[in-house]
Structures are given as structure tokens and as C-alpha cells.
Amino acid sequence: MTVLPSIDILNKYSSNTRDKCFSDINSIFFNSEIDILFTKNYIEIIESEIDDMEVFSALLIELSDSNRLSINSIDAENVLNSQNACEKLYVGNVNNFDSLFVITKEENINVTHYKYDSINENTKNSEFLLFELLRCNKIILKYYNFKNDLEIQNIFKTLFNLPNKLGRINIYNRYVETNHFQFLKNKSIYYYNLTHLNYRQRINEYINNLAVLKNDLGRNVNLFTTSSTNLIHERKLFFNHFILTLDNSFNYTIKNEPNWILTIECDRKVYLTEWIKKNSQFRRLN
Numbered sequence: 001m002t003v004l005p006s007i008d009i010l011n012k013y014s015s016n017t018r019d020k021c022f023s024d025i026n027s028i029f030f031n032s033e034i035d036i037l038f039t040k041n042y043i044e045i046i047e048s049e050i051d052d053m054e055v056f057s058a059l060l061i062e063l064s065d066s067n068r069l070s071i072n073s074i075d076a077e078n079v080l081n082s083q084n085a086c087e088k089l090y091v092g093n094v095n096n097f098d099s100l101f102v103i104t105k106e107e108n109i110n111v112t113h114y115k116y117d118s119i120n121e122n123t124k125n126s127e128f129l130l131f132e133l134l135r136c137n138k139i140i141l142k143y144y145n146f147k148n149d150l151e152i153q154n155i156f157k158t159l160f161n162l163p164n165k166l167g168r169i170n171i172y173n174r175y176v177e178t179n180h181f182q183f184l185k186n187k188s189i190y191y192y193n194l195t196h197l198n199y200r201q202r203i204n205e206y207i208n209n210l211a212v213l214k215n216d217l218g219r220n221v222n223l224f225t226t227s228s229t230n231l232i233h234e235r236k237l238f239f240n241h242f243i244l245t246l247d248n249s250f251n252y253t254i255k256n257e258p259n260w261i262l263t264i265e266c267d268r269k270v271y272l273t274e275w276i277k278k279n280s281q282f283r284r285l286n
Contacts, residue, residue: 001241001266002070002097003028003134004037004090006104007049007082009116013059014052021105021116027135028103029059033267034134035068037093037100039075042085049082087111099163099240101130112164124151126158129264133242139264149254156180156244159264163240170238170276176209176223177250178216181237186218192282194232195225210285224282231278238275241266 013025028034038046038060050056063069073096076088090102090111102113119127124141132139146152160166160183169187174194191213195206206225213221226232237244246253248260265271 001033001099001101001134002035002037004086004100004102006086006102006107006109006113007046008105008107009103010046010056010059011051012105014050014055016055024116024131024135028131029063031134031137032066032068033137035070036063037070037073037089038063039071039073039089041075041077041079042082042089045079045082045085083107083109094164097164098167101134101162103131103134124155124158126162129155129158130162133264133266137266141262141264143255143258143260146255152253152255153180155262157183159242159244160184160239162242167240170236170272172232172234172236172275173250174232174235175249175251176212178213179251180253181250182216184217186220189217189221190224190279191217191221192224192226192232192279194229195227195283206285223285224279225285226282228281231281236275238272241269243267243271 009025012021013029015022029036043060046056047053060069073089074092076085076092079085079088086102087110090100090113094100094111102109102111104113104115106115106117108115114127114130116127116131118125119131121128124145129139141155146155166187169184169189170192171181171189172192176191176193193209206223210223213223235246235248235250243263243265245263245265246260247263248257253260253262
């Protein structure tokens with residue numbers, strides 16, 4: 001994932017106030033899974049506005065040394081100030097990144113952005129989810145973190161709305177279940193599940209499974225199966241840089257089932273790259 005920080009994020013970082021906000025921003029800038037978008041013009045205008053140039057220069061060196069400085073992007077031209085530059089950078093580059101996020105502390109800008117001061121852990125809003133993932137790459141939510149089934153449904157919708165462009169969704173689940181994910185209808189979905197050993201004798205069952213998926217998830221879903229329990233056990237969803245893991249059935253991830261955990265992670269697609277190596281051992285049904 002790539003982050004485009006605003007001037008007020010950078011000023012908070014350079015303030016060295018050692019409060020939670022500073023600590024979280026520091027964690028983001030030093031998170032090895034996150035790239036930071038800076039361009040020549042953006043750096044120059046930040047240098048003219050930032051409170052502590054020395055701290056900013058040290059940050060650029062650190063990002064460059066760790067190969068996390070994304071500078072070969074479409075630059076912002078004829079900018080008025082850092083806010084204007086940030087807006088133009090996002091518009092010019094958003095379609096070139098798998099996931100690009102503009103973050104601010106409290107500043108409002110005229111493109112999609114996420115404000116640190118808007119974080120609400122109680123409602124688990126998009127700001128809470130994004131900043132937590134940018135900070136530490138993992139969120140663990142349990143059944144008791146939700147008041148009702150609607151809140152559970154909303155967490156999935158919020159997560160899938162985070163990427164600026166949603167890529168292919170890979171779902172691994174032993175059973176054909178669509179609870180919580182029907183809002184993804186007609187997205188590009190590869191669904192991997194488990195068959196019985198006597199596949200040919202139960203072909204009608206799997207034809208029916210495919211029909212259920214097509215009805216609930218739309219025409220762009222593809223079903224892949226295997227009879228090997230070694231290949232599919234965990235319930236996982238991969239999309240963009242995000243990984244969702246459920247330790248219970250999709251259909252039983254509800255408030256009245258007090259026994260499940262949802263783990264949300266992000267990385268540089270290393271996990272996905274390793275995971276999909278087994279995909280060739282699945283049989284495509286459509």
C-alpha cells in the first residue's frame with residue numbers, strides 16, 4: 001500500500017510531541033509494509049511550509065534507504081500550496097497504484113482522504129481501520145466487539161471500500177457460503193472450496209453450488225474445487241493488499257454465535273503470492 005501524507009501529518013511527526021497521534025504517525029512512516037509517495041515538486045513545497053526541515057530531511061533519507069520512497073510518479077505541476085499539491089498528486093496517480101491513501105491529521109482536502117482526528121474505534125469506521133492497518137498491519141476483532149449483525153456486515157463493506165480500485169477477490173472456504181458478501185455481486189471473484197471424494201457421483205450438487213454463487217455473487221464468479229483437505233482449511237479472503245481470515249463459517253459469523261474471530265491484515269502481497277501457489281491443484285467448474 002502507498003500513503004500520501006498531508007502537511008499537517010508531517011508537521012505532527014516533526015513536532016516530536018510523543019503523544020498517541022505522534023506515535024501512530026511514526027509507526028506508519030517506519031512500517032516496512034508501507035510505501036510513502038513524495039515527488040520532487042511536492043518535496044519542494046513541503047520544505048517551504050514544514051515546521052522542522054531537519055526532521056523531514058531525516059525522514060526522506062530513512063524512506064530512501066529502506067526503499068520505501070515512491071518518487072517516480074506523475075508530479076504535481078503549477079501548485080499553489082502543499083494542499084493543492086497533495087490533491088493534484090492523488091488525482092494524477094490514483095489509477096497507477098493498487099491502493100493509494102491520502103492521510104491528514106485534521107485537514108480537509110478536495111480528494112478522498114482519511115483524517116486521523118476522525119478515528120472512531122467504537123464504530124470501527126474507515127479511519128479507524130485504515131490507520132490501524134497502516135500502523136501495525138493487523139486488526140483482530142471478536143464477536144463481542146459488535147453490537148448486532150448490521151455492524152458485522154458494515155465492517156466488511158467498509159473494508160472492501162478502502163481500495164481506490166478493487167482488484168480480483170480470492171475466497172477460500174470449504175463450503176459454498178455468501179453471507180456478508182452479497183454486496184460484492186458482479187465483482188471479479190475466484191471462489192475455492194472443498195468437494196467430496198466422489199466428485200463425479202455428486203456433480204449435480206456442485207452444479208447447484210455454482211448456481212448459488214452466480215445468483216448471490218453475480219456473473220463474474222468462478223468456482224474452483226479440490227478434494228484435498230490439506231489444500232483448504234482456513235476461511236480467507238484476499239483482495240488488493242488486504243487479507244481477511246475468519247475462524248468460523250461465513251454463515252455463522254453473526255452476533256448470536258459467540259465463538260468467532262475476524263483477523264484483518266495487510267502486506268506487500270507476499271502472503272497472497274505464497275498462498276496462490278496451490279491454486280493449480282484446484283479444479284475449475286466453470
